[in-house]
Amino acid sequence: MIAARGEPASSAFHLVEGAVRETVDVDAPNEMASYVAGDFFAYTSLALRRPRRITSFVATEACEFRRVSRDTFLSWLDEDADLRETVTARAAAAEKADAARVADAVAAARWRRAGRAILVSSRGAQDRSLPASSLDY
Numbered sequence: 649m650i651a652a653r654g655e656p657a658s659s660a661f662h663l664v665e666g667a668v669r670e671t672v673d674v675d676a677p678n679e680m681a682s683y684v685a686g687d688f689f690a691y692t693s694l695a696l697r698r699p700r701r702i703t704s705f706v707a708t709e710a711c712e713f714r715r716v717s718r719d720t721f722l723s724w725l726d727e728d729a730d731l732r733e734t735v736t737a738r739a740a741a742a743e744k745a746d747a748a749r750v751a752d753a754v755a756a757a758r759w760r761r762a763g764r765a766i767l768v769s770s771r772g773a774q775d776r777s778l779p780a781s782s783l784d785y
Contacts, residue, residue, distance in 0.1 A: 649674065649704065649705075649706055649707075650668060650690070650705040650706065650707060650711075650713070651690050651701055651704065651705045652674075652701065652704045653672060653674075653701055653702060653703055653704045654700055654701065655700065655701050656699060656700060656701075657690075657693030657694050657698060657699065657700060657701050657718065658717070658718050659690070659694075659715045659716055659717050659718060659721070660688060660689070660690050660691035660694050660715075660716045660718075660721050661688065661689050661690050661705070661713045661714065661715055661716065662687075662688050662713060662714040662716065663683050663684065663685055663686065663687050663688075663689065663711065663712075663713045664685060664711075664712040664713055664714060665685050665710075665711060665712040665713075666684075666685065666707060666708075666709050666710055666711030666712060666713070667682065667683065667684055667707070667708045667709050667711070668682065668683040668687075668689060668705050668706065668707055668708065668711060668713075669681075669682050669683075669705070669706050669707075669708050670682070670683070670689065670703050670704070670705055671703060671704050671705075671706060672702075672703055672704070672754055672757065673754070673756070673757035674704050674706055675757070678756065678757075680703055682708070683705075689705060690705050691716075691721065691735065691739065692739040692742055692743055694718055694721050694722065695721075695725065695735045695736050695738075695739035696736070696739050696740065696743060697722075702743075
């Protein structure tokens, strides 16, 4: 687990090597998005200045990533209006598009935990939670 749903949003990440899955429920294969080397991830809550993460980020293979602190990330946005506009627009669009999927995934997880149904996404990868290494910016 790189970053968990409900945790304070204290950093974003740049994936140098490996692969990461974004999910609502780490116990189920409901992939919201996937990231590969070169991608930035877990920045939506920071860009929209939300205090907590609404999704989790799990390594699907060994990873190397750079952690970008909340203060550093926000200073980048404060210093560059074009970057701020682009990142904020992308984050808002992602949040809006994911809202229904998050609600569906949470409902499915509640059903599973209650033993009423097993709902599985055909897109999702199995959570292998392999070790991840990180370097701070």
